[in-house]
Amino acid sequence: MIFSNSSRFSDNSHNFSISFAISLIIAISKPCKPVTSISKGSLKFAHIFLNGSKFAQDYQKNQLGLLRAFARFSADHPDHRLVLVGPVTAAAYYEGIAAEAKREGLADKVRIIEGLHPADPMLPSAYKAAEMFALTSLHEPFGIVVLEAWAAGVPVLASRLGGIVDFATDGQTARLVDPENEQALVEGLKELADKIGRAHV
Numbered sequence: 001m002i003f004s005n006s007s008r009f010s011d012n013s014h015n016f017s018i019s020f021a022i023s024l025i026i027a028i029s030k031p032c033k034p035v036t037s038i039s040k041g042s043l044k045f046a047h048i049f050l051n052g053s054k055f056a057q058d059y060q061k062n063q064l065g066l067l068r069a070f071a072r073f074s075a076d077h078p079d080h081r082l083v084l085v086g087p088v089t090a091a092a093y094y095e096g097i098a099a100e101a102k103r104e105g106l107a108d109k110v111r112i113i114e115g116l117h118p119a120d121p122m123l124p125s126a127y128k129a130a131e132m133f134a135l136t137s138l139h140e141p142f143g144i145v146v147l148e149a150w151a152a153g154v155p156v157l158a159s160r161l162g163g164i165v166d167f168a169t170d171g172q173t174a175r176l177v178d179p180e181n182e183q184a185l186v187e188g189l190k191e192l193a194d195k196i197g198r199a200h201v
Contacts, residue, residue, distance in 0.1 A: 062138050065138075076190070143168075146164060146168060150173070
């Protein structure tokens with residue numbers, strides 16, 4: 001995940017870190033006291049998909065495609081949640097994603113959190129709280145966020161393109177899919193989720 005704060009948070013990264021933690025936990029569990037860290041142990045619920053990318057001007061990060069795939073995936077996996085994190089550089093795209101989540105009836109399953117600075121101490125906790133990391137970009141020169149997810153021990157679903165294919169092997173180190181194929185995204189989500197579920201049995 002390459003994160004940077006949106007301008008409204010840039011003057012107070014510490015307070016934003018706390019608000020990020022609170023927002024994430026509210027999104028996936030019952031109301032609780034404010035916390036200053038994120039961990040699986042602090043969550044009353046086990047299944048979190050994390051996506052961290054800017055809501056870019058050219059929409060290349062494809063959060064909308066991931067959201068639509070997640071809507072179909074969620075029909076058979078109702079206990080999973082999707083957390084989208086990133087600075088907003090295209091307000092219309094951001095608003096479209098929020099509106100789509102509402103139309104799909106996912107208001108209680110999808111959380112959009114604006115920004116997270118690369119040096120923020122919450123970043124490692126955000127990765128570790130996730131059960132899976134999804135990067136569904138339509139264009140990705142390198143994909144360093146995949147390496148960051150691996151470093152946190154989080155399984156990855158990523159686009160089969162750009163620099164990602166130079167260091168990730170489908171079915172071995174990551175699940176690689178065509179980001180423009182919604183069915184492939186749905187199947188990739190199901191495959192990883194079911195694999196993780198079997199490992200926890």
